[in-house]
Amino acid sequence: MDRRAWGSRLVAALLLVGLAYGLYQGRRAFIRAFFGDGSVTVAGGPRGPWSDGGLGPAPRVRVVLIDGLGRSRALGRPAFDRLCAAGRELRVDVGFPTVSLPVQHVLWTGRTQQESGVLYRIPALAEPPVDALPAFVESRAIAESHPAIVHSFGFAAAEPPLAVGDALPEGWRAGFDEAAIAAVAEPTRLVFVHVLRVDEAGHAEGADAAAYEDAAAAADALLGRLWAADPGARWLVLADHGHRPGGGHGGPELAIRQVRACLQGPGIDASAAVIDARLVDLSRALADSLGIGPSPGSAGLPWSAVIAGDAPPAELPRPSAGRWVVALLGALALVAAGLVSAGRGLRWGPLVWPLLAHGGLIAFVGPLTLSNPAVYPPLGAALIAAAAPGWVALVVTLIVVLRRSRTLVALVSPLFGGLAPVFFCGVLAGVGGGEPPLIPIWSAECSAWMALAWVAALVTAMVTAMAAVIAAAAPTSPRDPASGASRAR
Numbered sequence: 305m306d307r308r309a310w311g312s313r314l315v316a317a318l319l320l321v322g323l324a325y326g327l328y329q330g331r332r333a334f335i336r337a338f339f340g341d342g343s344v345t346v347a348g349g350p351r352g353p354w355s356d357g358g359l360g361p362a363p364r365v366r367v368v369l370i371d372g373l374g375r376s377r378a379l380g381r382p383a384f385d386r387l388c389a390a391g392r393e394l395r396v397d398v399g400f401p402t403v404s405l406p407v408q409h410v411l412w413t414g415r416t417q418q419e420s421g422v423l424y425r426i427p428a429l430a431e432p433p434v435d436a437l438p439a440f441v442e443s444r445a446i447a448e449s450h451p452a453i454v455h456s457f458g459f460a461a462a463e464p465p466l467a468v469g470d471a472l473p474e475g476w477r478a479g480f481d482e483a484a485i486a487a488v489a490e491p492t493r494l495v496f497v498h499v500l501r502v503d504e505a506g507h508a509e510g511a512d513a514a515a516y517e518d519a520a521a522a523a524d525a526l527l528g529r530l531w532a533a534d535p536g537a538r539w540l541v542l543a544d545h546g547h548r549p550g551g552g553h554g555g556p557e558l559a560i561r562q563v564r565a566c567l568q569g570p571g572i573d574a575s576a577a578v579i580d581a582r583l584v585d586l587s588r589a590l591a592d593s594l595g596i597g598p599s600p601g602s603a604g605l606p607w608s609a610v611i612a613g614d615a616p617p618a619e620l621p622r623p624s625a626g627r628w629v630v631a632l633l634g635a636l637a638l639v640a641a642g643l644v645s646a647g648r649g650l651r652w653g654p655l656v657w658p659l660l661a662h663g664g665l666i667a668f669v670g671p672l673t674l675s676n677p678a679v680y681p682p683l684g685a686a687l688i689a690a691a692a693p694g695w696v697a698l699v700v701t702l703i704v705v706l707r708r709s710r711t712l713v714a715l716v717s718p719l720f721g722g723l724a725p726v727f728f729c730g731v732l733a734g735v736g737g738g739e740p741p742l743i744p745i746w747s748a749e750c751s752a753w754m755a756l757a758w759v760a761a762l763v764t765a766m767v768t769a770m771a772a773v774i775a776a777a778a779p780t781s782p783r784d785p786a787s788g789a790s791r792a793r
């Protein structure tokens with residue numbers, strides 16, 4: 305065997321290890337970038353005076369948010385049903401991403417996630433938003449857990465106290481129901497109760513689990529007791545998002561993005577019709593109920609327009625036409641490079657393993673959205689394991705290369721089949737645009753493809769190194785296939 309042949313394979317193997325490492329680190333940076341704030345496209349401002357939009361102010365307003373209660377699981381709950389039947393029921397689109405603090409940011413400011421730049425924020429806001437509704441009235445909030453959220457929106461009083469790591473005071477959960485009932489019974493203008501047991505059960509066991517059903521039933525029973533403590537107030541009951549059957553939220557699925565909400569009390573005429581609205585519209589109704597003007601820049605419609613069914617569908621972020629062109633051209637170029645370098649011996653080989661790997665992902669970890677917990681971990685072990693059919697195909701493809709073509713170019717050709725989708729979804733997810741790469745479908749797909757690509761690069765590196773070792777060890781003879789390899793290079 306020609307020394308240069310196995311030497312170049314060894315160098316190629318090292319370069320491929322470097323590529324795998326770069327893709328692995330790139331994926332980690334990509335996921336970390338989800339959690340930064342985006343730029344503000346619609347700035348809030350101090351709210352002006354209330355103007356009649358079909359809904360007059362109420363002396364007392366009570367808001368109950370049942371975190372993580374999907375719409376289908378909110379229907380048929382006794383207390384929720386009674387409250388809705390006595391008022392107006394809405395099917396509310398909370399926007400994207402479906403994450404608790406950002407969704408509440410929409411509720412309290414009237415600006416969408418994309419408008420405020422509060423997209424996928426987990427920790428408390430350092431300062432309440434300038435247009436945070438609770439700051440304009442006498443207000444109080446009480447949360448079952450995760451105090452970072454209720455401490456972010458300017459409530460005059462918020463419990464439990466903000467603590468490191470969302471720690472709760474001793475006995476807080478046990479006393480929560482009674483404390484919440486006592487809070488809504490007070491004359492405070494705005495009282496907000498944030499119930500979190502359903503979301504916690506959803507994360508722990510998924511929306512299909514008995515624990516989720518139990519938590520939903522318990523939350524509904526609490527709602528009934530809260531309502532009974534001040535039946536004369538104007539009540540808004542809603543959720544912030546649903547949960548996947550196996551647990552998780554964050555993505556744009558309708559089942560997660562659409563929640564049940566009901567507005568009931570003095571000044572609200574009961575109707576059986578279910579109204580479609582955006583969360584910004586509901587935020588406007590809340591401001592009207594408190595006798596406060598809308599936030600400047602908020603697209604929320606007045607109540608008269610909402611009940612007339614005039615609210616347009618919520619707008620989700622999507623890739624620009626320019627990004628589609630770049631993504632398609634770049635991905636096609638990478639696929640072409642893979643097919644050309646594969647040569648006749650391999651034909652469509654570079655495309656087989658990625659298709660099988662992606663099929664494995666859908667089959668074993670479910671649809672790839674930001675609701676799927678598998679897309680976040682740094683190693684992506686669940687993704688890598690689910691892609692097993694693709695790994696079998698990749699190894700078979702590489703063996704075929706070693707037996708038929710044996711050139712270094714052919715050996716790396718299958719990798720292009722994995723790099724093309726990384727480029728494609730990375731461009732569509734908004735990488736390099738200076739904003740968090742949060743776009744429905746493409747962000748989650750990209751996380752998955754980057755995990756597949758770094759593993760594929762590593763597998764290709766190992767096979768290339770093995771081929772170098774085998775070639776170096778093989779005796780040189782005219783009938784030795786390895787000498788063909790050096791010629792084919």
Ligand SMILES: [Zn+2]
Pocket residue numbers: 372404503507553
């Ligand atoms: Zn959650």
